[in-house]
Every structure is written in structure tokens, then in C-alpha cells.
Amino acid sequence: MFFTQPGKxxxxxxxxxxxxxxxxxxxxxxxxxxxxxxxEEISTGAMKFIDGGLLASYIFLGIAFIGIIISEVSSFFR
Known part of the structure; x- marks a missing residue:
């Protein structure tokens, strides 16, 4: 699949x-x-992993929100 359609x-x-x-x-x-x-005692590695996952979720949510706004604004001007 990857070799038949290199663009994708x-x-x-x-x-x-x-x-x-x-x-x-x-x-x-x-x-x-x-x-x-x-x-409860939680290891520092687990706390870093959990906090990193939360931060990544916030980043992806922000990217999705910006994408929705850009999509709606661009379709408004068509």
C-alpha cells in the first residue's frame, strides 16, 4: 500500500x-x-507520564478547535 501510493x-x-x-x-x-x-504515593515517572498525556490532550483539543474555526470561516467566504 505504501509503495503503490507514495503521496498518501x-x-x-x-x-x-x-x-x-x-x-x-x-x-x-x-x-x-x-x-x-x-x-497515595505515585512514582515521578507515572506523574510525568500522566501530566504529559493531559498536556497532549489539551494540545490536540486546541488543534481540533482551531481546525473547526478555520474550516467554518473558509466555507463562509466561498
Whole structure:
């Protein structure tokens, strides 16, 4: 499939690369600070992973929201 349609394969790989970059950035920005008042001990790696996942979700939500707005505005001017 990838070899018969290189244009589609290229766009798929670009999308996967962008996804991976956003995930790495979100993980790097993730905090290891424990929540105040937390009763259970959670490892710093788990806290960083969870915080990175939340940050990535916020980033993807923002990208989707911007995409919806751009789509609606561009269709309004057609």
C-alpha cells in the first residue's frame, strides 16, 4: 500500500511524525510535582507520564478547535 501510493504514504508519515513530536513535547513539559493533599504515593515517572498525556490532550483539543474555526470561516467566504 505504501509503495503503490507514495503521496498518501508521505502524508501519513508526516501526520504520525507530528503526533509523535507533540507527544514528546508534552511529556517533556510534564511535571513531576505531587498534588497537594494526595494520599497515595505515585512514582515521578507515572506523574510525568500522566501530566504529559493531559498536556497532549489539551494540545490536540486546541488543534481540533482551531481546525473547526478555520474550516467554518473558509466555507463562509466561498
Amino acid at each position: 504514504a508521505k502524508s501519513t508519515l508526516i501526520g504520525l511524525g507530528a503526533f509523535a513530536i507533540i507527544m514528546v513535547i508534552a511529556y517533556a513539559l510534564g511535571s513531576t510535582e505531587p498534588l497537594p493533599g494526595a494520599t
